Amino acid sequence: MSDAKEEPRIGVFVCHCGHNIAGTVNVAAVAEMARHLPHVAFATDEMFMCSDAGQTLIKEKIKELNLNRVVVASCSPRMHEPTFRRVVEEADVNRYLFDQVNLREHVSWCHSREPEKATEKAKDLVRMSVARAAKLEYLPIKSVDVIPKTLVVGGGIAGLRASLDIAERGFDVILVEKDSQLGGNVAKWTHLFPSDESGAQVIGPLIHDVKKHKRIKILVNSKVSEFDGYIGNFGVTIKNQSTGKAHRYEVGTVIVSTGFEPFKPVGYYGYGTSPDIVTLAELQEMEPGKQLLKSSDGKPVKKIVFIGCVGSREPGKKGHEHCSRHCCSATAKAAGDLRDRVDEALVLYQDIRTYGKGHEEFHRLARQKHVIYSKFPQDGHPEVEVKNGKIKLRWFDVLGGVELQFEPDLLVLASAMIPPVDMDETAKMFSLTRSGDGFFNPEHIKLAPLTTHTAGVMIAGAAQAAKNASESVIDASGAAAKAVGLMAQGKVEIESTVSHVLPDICSSCHTCVTACPYGAIAMDEEHDPPVAIVTEAKCKGCGTCAAACPSSAIVMYHSTDEQILTMVEAYLCATPGLQGGGSV
């Protein structure tokens, strides 16, 4: 174990990241500069620090040179801080004595046209990190028990699947659904793709199994009204919206499967001006009778038109820039199915994205059944006019080079998948971040699609991005595996980066108590005079209290004033001869 009092002996490892960093930054020069910084006992540059070879090098050098601090200058710490923390720990250096410099995302990639200035910046950042490393302090590693119970938020197909998997694996589940019924969007649909079942057929057995399972507690008409705690030990208050009664539960893990909402495209293609202009979701809710009837006058629909990308793929329009993924295939399936019942069916599209297993077959089948596909230009969407109850469409067919018109009895808009109205509320409740499409950000878009930056909270299905039902089911099982993984281990490590009040300096002004967003600070009445005291388990480490304290009586572990300002100083007041490059 490293002792904080011990003289810092810092090892600096500069990563080439193949060509990614070394192609722009002179990594050898950065390492050379680092070698002469105070407290630095070793500095080198290596091809891939995250590779086994790189990791072994760190461990060997720690042992060989008795290093007690490590700085790795490579990629974003958001990517590899956990990796390197583990590495130093394997060599008996406390994980909080590691610091990472981001030379890739913040230097080489964004300054690739200015290699000299980039190298200068890299040197400065390494110098700042070394200064910080010298001030870093040992913090204990704490682990807590994981309550063997999962909260699943949202009772759609993903939530149901996740609940059932967890219960079958032998853990308890609380399933919360804000509606009075389980089943979500899928339950409402009378026909689903890619199978031939109706939504009810698909979701019915699942609901049945979930209801029957003794390990699953179902709370419908309910919403999470309070959420606190930390991984393994969350406290959650669930309120029944009709009775107003609230109950508090303790859970170890959470799966958020709040799904999506079909976009109501008001202002698009005359939606709202005629009962015969509906969304694809609304069409899917219509009775699958022998004949499709018009909502306006109850007469049979003879001519039907589908328009794709309604509220999707709109560059520059926030929340509508994404592709909604399911609509092309769902449209192909719906158009093919309904073609037998109408005289003419048209699909107006931009690109046909029937990507999935069996989806291309729907597309082919629809065409085989004489559904007419017509591509409209990205900058010239179809125009809709509603006059005397009649819908009149005009557009340009790019591939035939012709202006077209059509008077459908029913116009179906394949509208976007967007987050549900209360997405913001859910995001705040579980401290989740949202990406440009409005859905939740996963921990890593490639390799950690089911976990989030809030440890212990998983996302599944359309809560993460536009997805079809089959994909949501896979996600749900995957998220269940993540939750079970934590519960099966029984214990989990938590961050030690919390705040601490120095009782001798505290002036008992209560400022921090009101500043803390988590209610983690209270007055310790036992102390004389009463001073502020932090409940570490509740503290998330934001540091608002430390900034607010007028007496500087609050220490933010791993983010002390000194640790921050020493970086600023290292950049701005570098000792001549040690500075990065031509700055000053």
Add this chain to the structure above:
Amino acid sequence: MNTEVSTSMKTEKEWEPRIIAYCCNWCSYAGADLAGTSRIQYPTNARIVRVNCTGRLSPEFVLAALNMGADGVLVSGCHPGDCHYTSGNLKARARWALMETAIEQAGVDPRRVRLQWASASEAQIFADGVKAIVEQVRELGPIRSEWK
């Protein structure tokens, strides 16, 4: 800029604005990461100091940076309402006005500091913010001219 200052800058041609950028870990630091992965190019002058939340920043951090010779300070956090810690950025915003007054009293042009919101997906906003403050500070000249 007065002549006295100009003469004190022997190497005016080589002067490059030095910017400290305090970024919160959850939104702006990630936004800066995304700017990198998206290969958005922006000026090299800013040095990012990562903090958990903009709520962590007391006005002293900004003042200290200016005092130590930073030509400008950028504070970048999550959009109001999006804070990973519920409301830390609102606290930062509340302190900001106070801080601006303080630096003005110290004789420093408040245009040297910039508070902005950039989410994890707003790489361009982050990059534009860096560009904006670098250009602003370049216009104002080195900070040494202003401290009384």
Add this chain to the structure above:
Amino acid sequence: MTEKKQAALIVGGGVAGMQAALDIASQGFKVYLVERTPSIGGRMAQIDKTFPTLDCSACILTPKLSEVAHHKNITLLTYSEVGTVTGKSGDFRVRVRRKARFVKEDLCAGCGDCAAECPVEIPNEFDMNLGFRKAIYVGFPQATPNVYTVDKENCIDCGRCLKVCQRNAIDLEMKDKTMDLHVGAIIVATGFELFDVSQYPRLGYGHYANVIHAMEFERIINAAGPTHGHLVRLSDGKKPHSIGFIQCVGARDVQKGVPYCSRVCCMYSIKNAVMALEHYPDAEVWVYYADIRAFGKGFEEFYEMAKKRFGVKFVRGRVAEVMEGKNTGNLVVKVEDTESSKVRLIEHDMVVISPGVIPSEGMHTMATKMGIEQTDDGYVQIDHSFFGPILTKVPGVFVCGCADGPKDIPDSVSAGSAAAMKATIILSKGGV
């Protein structure tokens, strides 16, 4: 583990198989991860950057590789193949053939002294045969386990490696071994192959040096690849100023027996187009497509960025033929821009064909051994798209990743976790 039954077998050490292994192992169950090649990592290890974030693939994969390698509950059986499978859910007996790698895994430290000494140089499969390796080799720098392998087909038995190896890890007399495993659940994660684009003679692959396919492009642009990341053409080493990407080759082609969409080609080509412009901002990059299928999270936004910010030119039209110019090595692509109905002849310095995805080699043999069904396309038949998208028709045998159809990385990872969930339900009950 007290009960031997509480173990799972995972066939295939790509990203899906690795994720499944980690998620099972984290619950305390034992995992045998069988991989045919000498290293885990699969296709993702060969890729340079990933879409839509342009993260470098090795950077995000490497920690996973070492996590799998170091996990106490995971036993890595690389360079091994599954033999017979008998039994039923909760109680499978599996015979695994461990091919002789002629290097003792427990002794080799991966120092590479042997390879430096080896006089035989042959094309490296990992670099799509563009670079070279020795007869004693590791495929790539981050190979896991970091253990050398002797390629006996090309080894000349000179014995020089034996002399330099200080740990006496090399044993050229080593024989294949078999190993019998008793497992409760099996996960098939055997991944995919790329369609052999030389089946399209009109596109010139194999005839014209500067027509390459996407995986070759990945290796060329990769810093650890055969050209050290310098994007050059293969005929003369010149920088390409104009590059054309051809989509839907060996995908969405009824006549070639691949009627389905490969899901990843549009995005990896846009990504490669962006990377090419990242290397040479003045270059002209064209993508020829029928539909751009940017359907995943952040994909459409990435496509827009490629168009607007990087200036990648997109032409809607499938390429009919590629012709080579005289002496220059340049290529002319013939295509109809269907949006203006103009037939265009566009000259490029380099043409990159985007091959579609097909089931992995040996899928049929594997399916037969396990008794699982296959689709007409040759992938593993899943039980039901809603009730069991991870289940095969054989209880206790699950499927994830590209073994049941083309998938991108996050979908494969997600499916890997899902397969782990299903497998552990069986393991936790001690067999059903």
Add this chain to the structure above:
Amino acid sequence: MSHDEVKQQPPINHAPSSNFAKEVEQEFYGDGIMKCIQCGMCTASCMVASMTERYRPRMLIQKILLGKREEVLSSELPWLCMTCRLCEERCQEDVNLSEIFHAVREIAAREGYIPQVFRNTINKVLEDGWLLNDAYTDFVEDDRSDLGLDPKLSWNNDFVKKIKKRYFEGVTKK
């Protein structure tokens, strides 16, 4: 952009209909029409298309799919296909274009839509008994003489008449 160019012309609005495609489908081997996804492989492969900008087999198919019956039948375009079938060999959706255009020509011919040039050709055959009468020159006569053949060709007018009666009755009138 073709879009703008076309927009400048007075718009001729058309209501899409699948009837014409169905009609083509009913013809012998016309049923491949519905498979087309408009990728443009055919046009890019087509030798005729590389000679003239007017001929775009892909666009012709799209016009059939949109039901522009009159335009297609009255145009000479379906008659320009050389039936080399290169497009068919390459088509990734297995569309048999030359058969489809053949089917379209069948319908067109039945309704009397035969481009003048083809009509002239047929008439030429019927008149002369062979297509390239003009190519019969002194050189050919000399060649025939050299080979020991009668330099003058003899016509079997009865045979030509029989063919005319059997195969072309009604078609060439108008």
